[in-house]
Amino acid sequence: MTSQQLSFEELSPKPKSRETILDNVKFLAKMHRKGLLGGEYMPEDSNPGLLAESKENYLYFTLPMALNYQRNSYKLWEAAKTAYSDKGTKDIFSPSEVIKMTSTELKEKLTKYKVALQPNKQTEIWQKISNTICDELDGDIRNLFVRCNYSIPDILEFVQKTKKKRFPYLSGAKICIYWLYVIEQYAAAKYSGREYLSIAPDTHVIQASVRLGVVKEEVVNKSSVREEVSAAWGSLLKGTGLLPIDIHTPLWLWSRSGFPQIQQFTNYD
Numbered sequence: 001m002t003s004q005q006l007s008f009e010e011l012s013p014k015p016k017s018r019e020t021i022l023d024n025v026k027f028l029a030k031m032h033r034k035g036l037l038g039g040e041y042m043p044e045d046s047n048p049g050l051l052a053e054s055k056e057n058y059l060y061f062t063l064p065m066a067l068n069y070q071r072n073s074y075k076l077w078e079a080a081k082t083a084y085s086d087k088g089t090k091d092i093f094s095p096s097e098v099i100k101m102t103s104t105e106l107k108e109k110l111t112k113y114k115v116a117l118q119p120n121k122q123t124e125i126w127q128k129i130s131n132t133i134c135d136e137l138d139g140d141i142r143n144l145f146v147r148c149n150y151s152i153p154d155i156l157e158f159v160q161k162t163k164k165k166r167f168p169y170l171s172g173a174k175i176c177i178y179w180l181y182v183i184e185q186y187a188a189a190k191y192s193g194r195e196y197l198s199i200a201p202d203t204h205v206i207q208a209s210v211r212l213g214v215v216k217e218e219v220v221n222k223s224s225v226r227e228e229v230s231a232a233w234g235s236l237l238k239g240t241g242l243l244p245i246d247i248h249t250p251l252w253l254w255s256r257s258g259f260p261q262i263q264q265f266t267n268y269d
Contacts, residue, residue, distance in 0.1 A: 016213035032250035043073035052188040066170040095130035132166040152193035199244035201229040204255035
């Protein structure tokens, strides 16, 4: 039996009940809404304030996301904003311009403000995704969403399966889900099938999941940790009306702020 088939009870530790964990999740969500977990300024708030629906805005929140692994997210987006504000490096956010650059030129622009921390590897990733956007989507990432009718299952099918090799790192289970969430939040995308947006299990979300009792602590050391955490949340929230992706930020902030005591409220409004 795979982690995708395991029930919540099999994946979660004892003795916390499903009801207790769900109550704590709802309390955390309310703490987030009340500003008790911080988060007044999120990493992606470092942006040039482009028109939400614009091609440029969609691209701004797409290309750096593929480099958002094993690094400080705040520093990544601060670097992206600085690079976008510099006329000499702004063109890295335009796939049609990127494909005209030599690898050396692109590498210099990506590393100038540390958008890329791994010069060769991350330059190649940026170049490859830019080529894909030009070849497959006429240089406009919005065409992906239009072609898929903003359907999450169809978008995931295209990026993670049909054209997986053409979207290095962006097609990854964690990054892809979080990218789509960010596009929804900052580019005002309106999706169908949001229930297919599983939680994006980064380090903070994994630690919060253990602390809540959603998964056992030993899961953290397994190679399948992200899949098991995602499966456990899907099982836990099934039938509750709560969607996994919507509780990502409260979990992330709770972990990042050192797990402050969960406050209980008489209602969840």
